[in-house]
Amino acid sequence: TQLLEQSPQFLSIQEGENLTVYCNSSSVFSSLQWYRQEPGEGPVLLVTVVTGGEVKKLKRLTFQFGDARKDSSLHITAAQPGDTGLYLCAGGRVSFGNEKLTFGTGTRLTIIP
Amino acid sequence: NAGVTQTPKFRILKIGQSMTLQCAQDMNHNYMYWYRQDPGMGLKLIYYSVGAGITDKGEVPNGYNVSRSTTEDFPLRLELAAPSQTSVYFCASSGQGVNSPLHFGNGTRLTVT
Numbered sequence: 001t002q003l004l005e006q007s008p009q010f011l012s013i014q015e016g017e018n019l020t021v022y023c024n025s026s027s028v029f030s031s032l033q034w035y036r037q038e039p040g041e042g043p044v045l046l047v048t049v050v051t052g053g054e055v056k057k058l059k060r061l062t063f064q065f066g067d068a069r070k071d072s073s074l075h076i077t078a079a080q081p082g083d084t085g086l087y088l089c090a091g092g093r094v095s096f097g098n099e100k101l102t103f104g105t106g107t108r109l110t111i112i113p
Numbered sequence: 114n115a116g117v118t119q120t121p122k123f124r125i126l127k128i129g130q131s132m133t134l135q136c137a138q139d140m141n142h143n144y145m146y147w148y149r150q151d152p153g154m155g156l157k158l159i160y161y162s163v164g165a166g167i168t169d170k171g172e173v174p175n176g177y178n179v180s181r182s183t184t185e186d187f188p189l190r191l192e193l194a195a196p197s198q199t200s201v202y203f204c205a206s207s208g209q210g211v212n213s214p215l216h217f218g219n220g221t222r223l224t225v226t
Contacts, residue, residue, distance in 0.1 A: 009153075031212045042117070042203050042217025043156075050212055088155055092212060099210065103148075103155040 003027050004091055004104035012110040016078055021107045023072045023089035031092040032065050032072045033101070036085045043088055046074075079111045115139050119204050119218035126194040126225045134189040134221050136204030144207045145187040146171075146215065147179065149200040156203065162187055163209075194225045 007022045023032070031050045035043035047056050049065035049072065056063045060083075062075040076083055089104040120135045138145065143164045148156040148171075158171030162181040176198060178190040187206075191198060201222050205215040 004155075006155075033212075033214065035215075041219050042205070043215070044217070045214040048212055048214065090215075101158075101215070103157075106153075106155045108153075 003102045004089055006087075006089060006104040006107045008107060009105065010108050010110075012112060013079060014112050015080060019076050019079055019109070021074045021076075021087055021109070023074075023091075023104050025070050025091060027091070027093070028069050029091035029093050030069070032069075033090045033092065034063055034072070034074055035088045035090065037088060038085045043086075079109075081111045081113050084109060084111050117204055117206055117216050117218035119202075119221050121221060122219070123222050124224070126191075126223065128194060128196065128225060130194050131190070131192050132194070132223075134191075134202055134204075134223075136187045136189070136218060137185050138187075138204075138206040138216070139185065140206060140216065141184060142206035142208055142216070143184065144209060144213070145181065146205045146207075147177070147187070147189045148203045148205065149173065150203060150220075151200050159189065159202075191223075196225050199223060199225045 004025045033048045034046045037043040047063045052067045052069045054065045060077045064073050087107045090101050092101050117138045146161045147159040150156050157173045160179040162168045165184050168179050201220045203217050203220045205217045207213040207215045
């Protein structure tokens with residue numbers, strides 16, 4: 001069972017358009033991280049959100065953690081070719097005394113110049 | 114800064130062969146992880162370690178073994194390679210706490226034929 005579902009799985013849009021990627025779960029997480037992965041490289045952290053309802057902005061990227069801490073979204077304004085990549089959300093929670101980070105299924109984003 | 118270094122970058126194995134994927138980090142992180150990433154999928158945790166001498170299973174540990182004799186190194190061993198182990202393997206490290214960001218290596222692409 002995949003705890004974190006991302007949608008859409010694939011997204012291809014023109015440069016300059018806006019887009020939103022979603023990360024949903026039926027489980028509650030203590031934190032939510034977003035990573036971007038480029039071909040041939042490992043994922044790189046973009047942001048961590050820890051409070052329900054929290055909104056963080058990173059230039060043209062806006063991240064939101066749901067009030068119930070079960071979901072998150074990533075909104076990109078005026079997408080650029082450099083935004084192309086695989087976007088992964090990862091939820092953190094403590095289970096049976098162990099801290100666990102679970103990755104979502106990923107959204108592969110392509111920005112067409 | 115080296116960060117997390119993985120070797121080799123590519124490897125082709127025949128069914129039944131063995132190999133060790135190397136991972137080293139120079140950030141003095143206690144937590145280290147091994148993930149596999151199958152095409153079009155997110156990351157699945159194979160094994161993790163919270164410090165030298167301590168390892169534990171993740172979601173998909175079957176067919177793999179790990180050791181953690183030092184803080185810096187966390188090798189992953191495949192004893193009897195199977196086609197199902199064809200994947201890209203990522204090593205990561207982090208500070209303590211589920212909110213700590215993961216620092217990833219650039220991966221090892223393994224093909225078992």
